[in-house]
Amino acid sequence: xxxQHSTRVIFKGVWRDMKTYMxxxxxxxxxxxxxxxxxLGFAIIGGAYYFSPDVLTxxxxxxxxxxxxxxxxxxxxxxxxxxxxxxxxxxxxDIHYGTLEAVFVTPSTRLGYLLSTSIARxxxxxxxxxxxxxxxxWLAGALTNLAVVGFTLMVALLAMISNIxxxxxxGMLAIMYRQARLLISTTHQLIQFLFGAFLPVQxxxxxxxxxxxxxxxxxxAFPFTYNFDLMRHFMFGDKFITLLPVWxxxxxxxSLTILYFIFARLLLIPVExxxxxxxxxxx
Amino acid sequence: MSVQxxxxxxxxxxxxxxxxIWRDLVNIRRxxxxxxxxxxxxxxxxxxxxxxxxxxNFNPITTSQTGILSTQVFVFFAGGIALSTxxxxxxxxxxxxxxxDIHYGTLEAVFVTPTSRIAYLLSxxxxxxxxxxxxxxxxxxxxxxxxxxxxxxxxLGTTMLIVLLTIISMIAFGLFFAMLAILVRRIxxxxxxxxxxxxxxxxAFVPVQAFIGLNQTGGTILKYIAQLFxxxxxxxxxxxxxxxxxYTTLFPVWxxxxxxxxxxxxxxxxxxxxxxxxxxxAKDSGLAIL
Numbered sequence: 229x230x231x232q233h234s235t236r237v238i239f240k241g242v243w244r245d246m247k248t249y250m251x252x253x254x255x256x257x258x259x260x261x262x263x264x265x266x267x268l269g270f271a272i273i274g275g276a277y278y279f280s281p282d283v284l285t286x287x288x289x290x291x292x293x294x295x296x297x298x299x300x301x302x303x304x305x306x307x308x309x310x311x312x313x314x315x316x317x318x319x320x321x322d323i324h325y326g327t328l329e330a331v332f333v334t335p336s337t338r339l340g341y342l343l344s345t346s347i348a349r350x351x352x353x354x355x356x357x358x359x360x361x362x363x364x365x366w367l368a369g370a371l372t373n374l375a376v377v378g379f380t381l382m383v384a385l386l387a388m389i390s391n392i393x394x395x396x397x398x399g400m401l402a403i404m405y406r407q408a409r410l411l412i413s414t415t416h417q418l419i420q421f422l423f424g425a426f427l428p429v430q431x432x433x434x435x436x437x438x439x440x441x442x443x444x445x446x447x448x449a450f451p452f453t454y455n456f457d458l459m460r461h462f463m464f465g466d467k468f469i470t471l472l473p474v475w476x477x478x479x480x481x482x483s484l485t486i487l488y489f490i491f492a493r494l495l496l497i498p499v500e501x502x503x504x505x506x507x508x509x510x511x
Numbered sequence: 512m513s514v515q516x517x518x519x520x521x522x523x524x525x526x527x528x529x530x531x532i533w534r535d536l537v538n539i540r541r542x543x544x545x546x547x548x549x550x551x552x553x554x555x556x557x558x559x560x561x562x563x564x565x566x567x568n569f570n571p572i573t574t575s576q577t578g579i580l581s582t583q584v585f586v587f588f589a590g591g592i593a594l595s596t597x598x599x600x601x602x603x604x605x606x607x608x609x610x611x612d613i614h615y616g617t618l619e620a621v622f623v624t625p626t627s628r629i630a631y632l633l634s635x636x637x638x639x640x641x642x643x644x645x646x647x648x649x650x651x652x653x654x655x656x657x658x659x660x661x662x663x664x665x666x667l668g669t670t671m672l673i674v675l676l677t678i679i680s681m682i683a684f685g686l687f688f689a690m691l692a693i694l695v696r697r698i699x700x701x702x703x704x705x706x707x708x709x710x711x712x713x714x715a716f717v718p719v720q721a722f723i724g725l726n727q728t729g730g731t732i733l734k735y736i737a738q739l740f741x742x743x744x745x746x747x748x749x750x751x752x753x754x755x756x757x758y759t760t761l762f763p764v765w766x767x768x769x770x771x772x773x774x775x776x777x778x779x780x781x782x783x784x785x786x787x788x789x790x791x792x793a794k795d796s797g798l799a800i801l
């Protein structure tokens with residue numbers, strides 16, 4: 229009964245979101261324009277900069293690999309909004325429309341409700357990921373290499389799942405703290421600059437020995453880092469030096485995904501307690 | 512129109528402008544979190560510039576085209592980030608105001624009273640640029656400090672002049688964009704696109720001179736597109752005064768000043784033309800278009 233009920237909530241939630249996305253064409257136009265400007269921007273950066281020699285020895289790539297490096301980050305970055313903006317927008321929208329209370333007073337599953345918004349965004353992100361992914365494969369010269377295609381698709385799928393898991397956690401935070409937008413926006417920027425989306429975490433050590441080592445360990449606590457690192461490992465091949473051995477990265481990524489899901493489930497308890505004590509006005 | 516009427520119209524516009532700026536500044540004091548967000552954005556931007564500066568070097572094409580050293584990435588990048596906050600203000604401030612007024616249902620009130628619409632839309636851009644200046648200055652000091660020209664009066668004076676010119680040209684573009692925001696309801700995707708374009712194509716992060724490193728033909732086309740926007744000259748002149756005579760500008764310096772002024776006036780002209788269209792459309796189709 230419970231699984232059936234949860235599945236129904238998730239399914240209906242995804243269906244509702246997909247319908248909404250279809251109605252707002254401006255959203256799709258925005259996504260397309262954003263992708264175009266991003267690719268153009270990276271191409272321009274790739275044409276004007278090189279990795280510094282110290283960094284190259286730590287990542288094993290060539291000077292002119294910068295554009296491809298950024299593109300591999302960009303394709304995974306497509307999924308980051310699943311974790312950040314999708315749950316936040318849903319909660320803010322429901323607070324705005326006054327429908328969040330309804331979710332909390334009915335016996336429907338709250339977790340399923342939050343999961344649905346991330347899944348819907350995941351499906352949409354995947355649709356936009358495909359053209360960018362094909363372009364990146366072509367740049368890497370691996371468009372016909374089935375092993376690379378298979379492994380990179382697997383990493384993309386893992387990235388989607390891990391982002392959905394982190395997304396529920398952020399959704400909970402958005403309910404707990406009304407002004408979560410700032411926190412989430414900062415996280416989004418940090419993912420871009422510190423977790424290896426566009427710059428290698430391996431290269432931070434060049435900045436400063438202590439800072440580089442500390443940053444490496446901090447970023448290792450988040451699944452985003454492994455998504456970027458594994459995608460590069462399969463796109464560039466063995467020449468790319470990963471942060472940890474590849475098998476370890478897979479294990480940690482899987483564990484972190486499960487851990488974030490459990491975190492979110494646990495965070496739901498104080499959220500509900502707070503709502504019971506102070507009334508639904510906190511929402 | 513008699514002289515008295517012109518004076519009356521001018522006074523009224525100034526009053527609308529003053530009150531609008533005052534309203535926005537009072538508002539921001541109430542929403543302190545927005546200020547924190549602004550500060551964090553700037554800090555993350557500077558941090559990113561520092562990391563970029565260590566991890567990346569300019570390639571030989573860029574150094575030969577611009578005359579700067581391959582390791583001067585941080586000063587180049589951080590200067591671009593600091594200055595680009597102004598171009599972002601031009602996009603988001605008027606759009607935010609129009610969207611807020613549509614949301615509250617107050618935009619109609621602005622259009623049925625004899626207040627100056629241009630002055631009204633100008634006010635959020637000015638109030639935001641005042642606030643922006645507060646966050647720009649620390650970043651600007653960091654950039655000058657790293658570059659070692661913190662006590663150089665000439666560099667200070669000339670770069671501040673460029674900052675002032677950037678604000679003025681940004682206000683011109685902001686007006687144009689506000690009109691567009693009223694005419695096209697779902698302008699947000701365009702704003703995000705333009706924001707990215709301003710950063711990448713106008714030279715915030717990559718010198719326009721070095722676009723040929725991407726591809727000879729494609730780079731040249733992009734260079735011509737960049738030359739349409741006033742920001743390109745703002746960034747270029749800012750760098751010219753920051754790096755000194757070793758820096759190769761896109762055009763001779765005097766010509767860049769002329770082009771900057773001309774393109775700013777062009778956008779104000781376009782804003783007035785769009786205003787006429789908006790008002791005609793509102794008259795024809797009713798205020799529901801707003």
